[in-house]
Amino acid sequence: MTRTAPRALLALALLVPAAAGCGGGAEVGGPDTVTVTVGYQSKTINTVTVGTLLRSLGYFEEELEERGARDGVTYEVRWQDYATGAPITAQMTAGKIDIGSMGDFPLLLNAARGKQLDRPTRLVSVTGYNLRGGLNTIVTAPGSGLTSLRDLKGTKVSTSVGSAADGTLVRALQREGLDPDKDIRKLNQQPAVGASALQSGSADALSQFVAWPGLLAHQGRATALYDGAALGLPTFHGVTAREDFAEEHTAVLEDFLRAQIRATKYLREKPVAAAESVARATGLPAEVVYLYNGANGIATFGTAVRPDLVAALKQDVPVLASAGLVGDLDAESFVDAFVDDRYLRRAHGAGYDAALTAKAPAARGELWRKDGTTRSYDSPEALLSAVAADRGAVRAAYVPDATTGTPWFADKAVWVADGDALLPFLAPSAAADWIAAHPGARTLPYAQALERAAS
Structure with a gap:
């Protein structure tokens, strides 16, 4: 990868929202056609069960084809790929994306923005999670001499402000007695730009989410400095839907969630095939995909909106508030209003309550x-x-x-x-x-x- 490539990718990513101007959920091609727009992140690979893998399997289209045959309506799916959750939120609150996937911190920003603009969104399911926080990692350049968090004092650290990886960086530094605002110089960068900055030496460390740390380590371009799981706080990615879309097209949303459940089952039963499929679609090495999404990967895949994940969201609100990214919110009521697993319960059927407290498999x-x-x-x-x-x-x-x-x-x-x-x-x-x-x-x-x- 050349050092200019990430900048080109960033420029392209910034242009995408402007080009994605087709109204999500709008009737296109006549009164008997409904288009559903899904925003996803292909390279954030623990969202593949509602993005890259789901798209390749065609399960959502199959569900809608069956519904269309019953209802006499033609359903079309428009998939839109983004590097982070922020542009998905922008498009959702503009009414141009119906369903989106993103990490826990961006999910809260999604909820806050929807509340602010009176375009509410709802958390309707979970994709991949790690109950200790292992989906986020801080890495440094090989041979940097940095071996601990305390070594970061006075350095430049790249992260995506408002992301779960930024939350990991802030919390980890605070636990070490460091001030994230004074003791480091934080660079707010897209993951690809941060990776390039680490390679060029303009950043001393990089705090990012799946799959960037594993990718850079696999390529020999980074070594791990801090394991997010040391925090012992759950981190996850989930699915958010516009409230108006969920109410108007409830059956369609439930079809999407049924498709997600099917894709999750496929990933669990065929983890190697799933990793190879995601690798082909994203250009990521399959070995990196498998590190996170494999049978014993960092991410556990399950759709249930678990109580421990909801509790983690409530702990995340003050972190975002202290960074000035959300207003003065009561974490309990704000998160409780955002979470809505009614649609998933109906799509899941029997066994949902058991899934809410299912244990993650032992590490092997x-x-x-x-x-x-x-x-x-x-x-x-x-x-x-x-x-x-x-x-x-x-x-x-x-x-x-x-x-x-x-x-x-x-x-x-x-x-x-x-x-x-x-x-x-x-x-x-x-x-x-x-x-x-x-x-x-x-x-x-x-x-x-x-x-x-x-x-």
């Missing part, structure tokens, strides 16, 4: 072989032993962080030998903390970890 290592097969492992040593036994057959190997459970590429993890145990960590500071608490433990290169596992 996973090996993806070049023949397309995968295998999970209960210990890092077992996974490394399998890698060492036949390195030429390995496409990718993933291991969960020893303290947070966040999966990461095995060859990019920080490895610690503690007695006979081999422990992987996403961030060097987490490894340092472990070593400080366990006399005799030490870091070792990945190659040596493989040799120890093989022997």
Whole structure:
């Protein structure tokens, strides 16, 4: 990628909203045709069940075709792809997008903007989530010498203000006793621009959401500095719909949610095929897609609007308010008015209440072989032993962080030998903390970890 490419992409992204002027939900082509406009983020890959993957599977179109045959109406779907949630919100409040997907912080901005303009929106379902916050990561350039959050004091950090990744940056710095407004210089940039800034040296670190940190690490353009899961606060992406659209086209919205449920089931049952499909559509490496969306990926996929995710939204409101991004809002009443899972309950049917409190699967290592097969492992040593036994057959190997459970590429993890145990960590500071608490433990290169596992 050239350094000018991200700027070109940003310019294009800024032009898209102006070009997307077709009215969402408007009757196009006659009184018997209804167009539904869906705004999604192709490269924010834990929204694929309402975006990239759903679009490729054609499930929503199938649902609408069946409805149209019953109602005598022709339904058309218009998909609009964006880099972040902000332009989706702009188009929704202008009445030009009916259904949109975005992260938790942008969802709150979506709700606040809708409230302000008297064009209310509603949170109707969830796509992918991580109950500890592992979808956001702070990374630095390889060889930067930065190994902890405290090292960021006096540096330039790129993020997208108002995003969940920005929230992670603010909270993480505050926990370390740093002032996000005074101790760093925050650069408000689109993810692609921030990635370019990190590579060029105009930014010292980058705090971003799925899938940018994993992509840059996979490419050797970044190393992890901080695992968002260290915060222990849930983060997720969800689906928002305009209230007027939901009320006027309730059955259509429920068709969309049924299609999402089908796409979620497909992803769970065929994670490799889903990752390959998303990779083809987005240009992202399939290995990166699988890091987040795989069978043991960072994201857990489920449509239920879980109480713990709603509670996390309420904790997010003060963060946005302190940054001046929303007004003086009562978090409880504001979020409660925004959340509306009635449509999902009807689309989901039996079992929805159980889904509200379903446990995320335990973190396990996973090996993806070049023949397309995968295998999970209960210990890092077992996974490394399998890698060492036949390195030429390995496409990718993933291991969960020893303290947070966040999966990461095995060859990019920080490895610690503690007695006979081999422990992987996403961030060097987490490894340092472990070593400080366990006399005799030490870091070792990945190659040596493989040799120890093989022997």
